[in-house]
Amino acid sequence: MRNWIWGLAAAGALATAAPASAMDDVFVENFDTLAPGTTGFVVDAFGDGIFLIHISGGEVIVATPSDPAKSGTQVYRGTAIEFHVEDPYNISWPAVGAFFTNSADVAVTLWGYDYGASREVEIFWGMIPAGGTNAYFSADNPAIFTRGLFVSQVPFSIDDFTFGLEGVLPGIPEPASWALMIAGMALAGAGLRRRRPVAFRVSAAM
DSSP: OOOEEEEEEEGGGOOOOOSSEEETTEEEEOSTTSOTTOOSEEEETTSSSSSEEEEEEEEEEEOOSSSOOSSSSEEEEEEEEEEEESOTTTOOBSEEEEEEEESSOEEEEEEEEETTTTEEEEEEEEEEOSEEEEEEEEESSSSOBOEEEEEEEEEEEEEEEEEOBTTBOOSOOOHHHHHHHHHHHHHHHHHHHHTOOOOOEEOSOO
């Protein structure tokens, strides 16, 4: 079965990440270039018109003590924050993460593209416990996440919405890897139906 890794770290132990920019193979959106009140929007991760990410379900606000920014001065706040890539067949990300400020648990659902079924399928489900944390989700098979949904019963905020892994190109796997990825998704789907606990590790940084 696919090995899933996700980590949480206390806010005080985290290094400050760069503002919205491309860092090698990683893109970070910190919401500072957007007007307060912005709800849904599209970002072009690397400025090439290919890696387009739709973000919705919240509202850009000026950071406050109860909704602090990890970097910059603005955060994105809502109860059902979602991202999806514009072209899930060709574009996906090996990891996603963000700095969360949440007074209640946040449910996380992530999807990837199943080339056998020709559609996106749910491949991960987990919970982010209440408190200010960095949550980082990554798969051992590169190029996997095409959509994500973060839901809580009360509003929460995110900052430094991060896509990608250093040294791993986003996109789709080589054709030789497709069969392995499809088999891995099938196994992950079977595991999700049984709702086994999700393994996680604590990390000191994103």
